[in-house]
Amino acid sequence: MTQTHSLYLKNKNFHETHPVNFINTQALLQGWQKLLDLPSLQSLASDITPSRHPKFQSLASKAKNLWNFFNEDRGNSDHKLKNKHYMDDASLLEGYLASFYIPNCERNFALFTKEESLYALENLLKNNHELSFLDFGSGPLSASVGFLCALEHIFQQNPELSLPTSIKIFAVERSEKIFLKGKALLLNAWLGQIPLHIEKCTSVEKLPQDVHVAACSNSLNEIPTKFRMTTLNNIVEKLVPQGCLLILEPGQEQHARALGYLRNEINNKYTAEEVSLLGPCTHRNTCPMALGASRSDWCWFKHAWNPPETQAVLDRLTGLDHHVLNYSYVLFCKKPQFQQKSHYARVVSDAMPLRPENHGALLYLKSNLLKGDAEYLDENSHEHILYKNILCTNDTQTLKGSISIEKPLSRGFIIRKEDDLEFIFAERQEGKENR
Numbered sequence: 001m002t003q004t005h006s007l008y009l010k011n012k013n014f015h016e017t018h019p020v021n022f023i024n025t026q027a028l029l030q031g032w033q034k035l036l037d038l039p040s041l042q043s044l045a046s047d048i049t050p051s052r053h054p055k056f057q058s059l060a061s062k063a064k065n066l067w068n069f070f071n072e073d074r075g076n077s078d079h080k081l082k083n084k085h086y087m088d089d090a091s092l093l094e095g096y097l098a099s100f101y102i103p104n105c106e107r108n109f110a111l112f113t114k115e116e117s118l119y120a121l122e123n124l125l126k127n128n129h130e131l132s133f134l135d136f137g138s139g140p141l142s143a144s145v146g147f148l149c150a151l152e153h154i155f156q157q158n159p160e161l162s163l164p165t166s167i168k169i170f171a172v173e174r175s176e177k178i179f180l181k182g183k184a185l186l187l188n189a190w191l192g193q194i195p196l197h198i199e200k201c202t203s204v205e206k207l208p209q210d211v212h213v214a215a216c217s218n219s220l221n222e223i224p225t226k227f228r229m230t231t232l233n234n235i236v237e238k239l240v241p242q243g244c245l246l247i248l249e250p251g252q253e254q255h256a257r258a259l260g261y262l263r264n265e266i267n268n269k270y271t272a273e274e275v276s277l278l279g280p281c282t283h284r285n286t287c288p289m290a291l292g293a294s295r296s297d298w299c300w301f302k303h304a305w306n307p308p309e310t311q312a313v314l315d316r317l318t319g320l321d322h323h324v325l326n327y328s329y330v331l332f333c334k335k336p337q338f339q340q341k342s343h344y345a346r347v348v349s350d351a352m353p354l355r356p357e358n359h360g361a362l363l364y365l366k367s368n369l370l371k372g373d374a375e376y377l378d379e380n381s382h383e384h385i386l387y388k389n390i391l392c393t394n395d396t397q398t399l400k401g402s403i404s405i406e407k408p409l410s411r412g413f414i415i416r417k418e419d420d421l422e423f424i425f426a427e428r429q430e431g432k433e434n435r
């Protein structure tokens with residue numbers, strides 16, 4: 001099989017993919033703006049800035065209400081929505097479309113174009129056949145849009161792959177309204193050469209057929225905890241061999257830790273041959289940052305992008321900065337037949353600068369060095385900034401630290417082999433109580 005993904009150009013944003021086979025993202029954005037009844041920025045009279053336009057203002061206020069509901073009010077049993085779902089509230093639904101739809105299309109696009117996803121997706125696209133996708137908790141089909149834009153990108157980078165003969169999207173979504181709005185947006189932007197079928201199903205068990213790829217995008221956290229594993233098991237059952245499951249959750253502590261717990265459960269239930277973990281982890285050991293682990297940090301990542309202009313205007317008004325998108329994720333493949341690359345580690349922290357006056361920290365690092373020369377480190381610490389990162393490695397003692405001189409590592413970066421690092425130290429087994 002030809003795999004050109006290592007030569008891929010740097011990923012664009014989902015809305016910058018060139019429309020060739022699948023989706024016209026400019027039409028999608030125009031449809032989105034029309035649905036929200038937002039004037040184009042160019043059409044605004046010169047004496048009115050978007051921030052003073054009543055429609056922009058009202059949408060921003062709806063998005064802020066939804067944000068507050070997600071972050072503060074959801075657990076409040078006195079909340080006016082206590083017996084109602086937020087997607088059944090016209091104002092909050094609009095707030096969702098205004099503030100979360102586009103960033104979530106991008107989050108999914110970014111994840112489906114990650115190195116580990118490309119292996120699995122290219123493998124599924126070796127022969128032309130119908131391609132089916134499950135969008136669980138689809139909302140306005142943000143994961144489907146991200147996936148289709150990723151396909152557009154993949155085919156442009158690797159034209160040797162075979163275009164699907166048709167595409168079927170099965171959405172499991174409790175809100176008919178949001179599903180229909182997303183479906184209309186997607187169909188309006190569909191280029192039409194490849195037949196596209198979009199169908200809403202009442203549950204995973206009721207899917208009319210098995211699927212090649214499944215996504216749970218920001219939806220697992222809305223299912224009661226006791227049903228989450230059953231849902232995931234049902235999805236795994238419905239995947240074809242070599243099919244992929246992407247679970248995307250918010251980057252916040254509560255959601256990322258809960259996802260780590262589910263990842264452990266799936267790994268315990270299935271062997272690596274049955275369900276293989278493609279990312280972000282480089283190992284199948286218990287997740288050191290999951291719910292129940294003693295660490296005070298959690299496994300999350302971030303993606304910087306250029307939001308479409310209208311989204312950026314709305315974000316300025318709501319104060320929700322979507323220039324950097326945080327998320328947590330896990331990617332699985334059922335019965336993979338390709339050789340998975342084994343990497344040494346994933347960087348799971350931002351780079352923390354260590355200044356020369358930071359004597360205590362430096363002493364700890366020098367006395368806990370697993371790799372590298374303590375004297376050399378000491379000499380460098382006087383003249384250069386040292387950067388510390390936390391790594392999740394494929395060793396039994398999973399969490400380690402690395403030190404780089406003058407070159408900070410980015411969160412999410414893959415370390416292919418141990419030799420790529422100059423200094424490795426044993427990370428403190430810090431507990432939650434040490435916060």
Ligand SMILES: C[S@@+](CC[C@H](N)C(=O)[O-])C[C@H]1O[C@@H](n2cnc3c(N)ncnc32)[C@H](O)[C@@H]1O
Pocket residue numbers: 085087100101104105136137138139140141142143172173174175178216217218219222223
């Ligand atoms: C936060 S939204 C995410 C929407 C979309 N996937 C995205 O990433 O933008 C969660 C969606 O999951 C849906 N949902 C939650 N629990 C569900 C369930 N048990 N069955 C079907 N849909 C569900 C909600 O109606 C909502 O539309």
